[in-house]
Ligand code: SAH
C-alpha cells in the first residue's frame with residue numbers, strides 16, 4: 001500500500017480558522033455576560049479521551065468555560081466510540097435524553113464528534129431522527145471546529161462534516177486541556193492500516209500517519225517542563241510508527257529518543273500489535289530506564305484458526321516467543337491483553353485454547369469483550385451460529401479464570417517496597433491512589449497534596465482489585 005502524504009502543519013497557521021475563532025469570541029462576548037459553559041464527555045479508548053482534551057483546548061480558545069453539570073451547559077459535546085455496538089447505543093441513549101433540554105434552552109448547542117459519526121448510516125440517522133443535534137464532526141474534522149461552530153452559532157445552520165479519508169494533515173501545537181497535570185497522553189500516530197476482520201477503526205480513523213519525532217519530543221519536553229510525571233505514547237499500532245517518514249525512525253528509535261529527555265518522568269505506550277512487535281522494540285524497552293515495565297500486547301484469541309479469521313497475521317507460537325523474550329529481558333514484566341470472546345465461528349475448543357493461553361501467560365489484567373458485529377467489516381458476513389447466551393457463559397468463565405490469576409499475582413507483591421506515582425484521591429477517604437511502574441494500583445494513606453509525586457511504599461495487603469501500602473520514603 002502506498003503511504004498517504006501526511007503533512008505536518010502548525011494549527012495556528014490555519015488563517016481561516018483564526019478568522020472564524022475571532023468572530024466566535026466576539027459573538028460569545030456580546031451574547032453572554034460571563035463565559036458560556038461547555039460540557040465535554042468522551043467515550044471509548046485513550047485516543048478518544050485525548051481527542052476530548054483537544055476539543056476542550058480549542059473550546060477554551062474560543063471563549064468557553066467548562067462544567068460537569070450537563071444542565072448548566074450552553075454547548076454539549078459527546079465525543080463518541082464505535083468499537084462495539086453497546087458503546088453506540090449508549091451515545092444514542094444520551095443524545096435522546098437531550099431533546100427536552102434543548103426545548104427548554106433553545107440556544108443550547110449539541111455537538112457529536114468522533115468515531116461513531118464517521119459511519120454513513122449513523123450520520124444519516126442523526127440527520128433524520130435527531131434534528132436537534134446541531135453539529136457533527138468526524139475524527140479528522142476537529143481542526144475545523146471554529147468554522148463548523150461558526151455556522152451553527154452565527155449562521156444558525158446545522159453543520160455536519162465526516163470524511164475519515166479526508167484531511168490527513170498532522171496539526172501541531174493544537175491547544176489541549178489535559179485532565180491531569182501529572183499524566184498526559186501523547187499521540188505518536190493516527191489511523192490504522194491493519195483491517196482486523198472484526199474492527200471498525202480503520203474505516204473511521206483513516207490511514208496510518210506518523211507525527212515527526214521532533215514534534216513528539218518537543219511536546220514531551222514541554223509537558224515535563226510543566227510538571228508532567230508520566231506520558232503515554234498513543235497509537236492504534238505504535239509498532240508501525242515511522243512508516244512513510246522521510247527520516248527513518250521506528251518506534252524503538254522514538255522510545256530511546258523520548259527516554260533521553262531529561263527529567264523525572266516515566267513513559268508508557270499503547271497499543272502494540274504482536275505482528276509488528278520485534279525483539280528490537282523489546283530491547284529498546286529494556287534499555288530505557290524511564291519506560292515502564294508493562295507491556296500491553298493484545299492477543300485477541302488463543303486459537304490459531306480464529307487468529308487467522310481475525311486477519312491478525314501472527315500465530316500463538318510467534319506471540320508466546322515474543323513474550324518469552326520480553327520476560328527474559330525484563331524479569332517481573334507485567335503483561336496485559338485484550339481478548340474477544342465469541343468471534344463468528346469460534347467453537348468451544350477454540351475458546352478452551354484461549355483459556356489455556358491465559359493460564360500459561362498469567363496476565364496481570366485482561367480487557368475482555370464479547371464480539372460485536374460492525375457494519376462494513378469483513379467479519380460482518382461470517383456465519384455466527386453460537387448463541388449469545390453461550391458466548392456470555394464463556395465470557396464469565398474467562399473472567400473467573402483471569403480473576404483467580406490476577407488475585408494470586410497481587411498476593412505476590414505483599415512485603416515488597418516499590419516506587420509509585422501518586423495519581424488521585426483514593427476510594428477510601430484520607431488515601432491516595434498510586435500506580436507502580438508495572439501499572440498496579442496501590443492505595444496509601446497520604447494527604448492529597450502529595451498527588452503528582454513519586455514515592456516509595458511498602459505493600460502491606462492485596463485486595464481484589466489493587467494493593468494497600470504505607471509510605472516509606
Ligand atoms: N488498536 C488496538 C485496539 C483497538 S480497539 C489493537 O489493535 O490492539 C480495542 C479492543 O477492542 C481491541 O483490541 C479488541 O479486543 C476490541 N474490539 C475491537 N473491535 C471489536 C468488536 N467488533 N467486537 C468486540 N471487541 C472488539
Ligand code: SF4
Pocket residue numbers: 192193194195196199200201202236237273
Ligand atoms: Fe482495529 Fe486491528 Fe487496527 Fe487495532 S490493529 S485498531 S484491532 S484494525
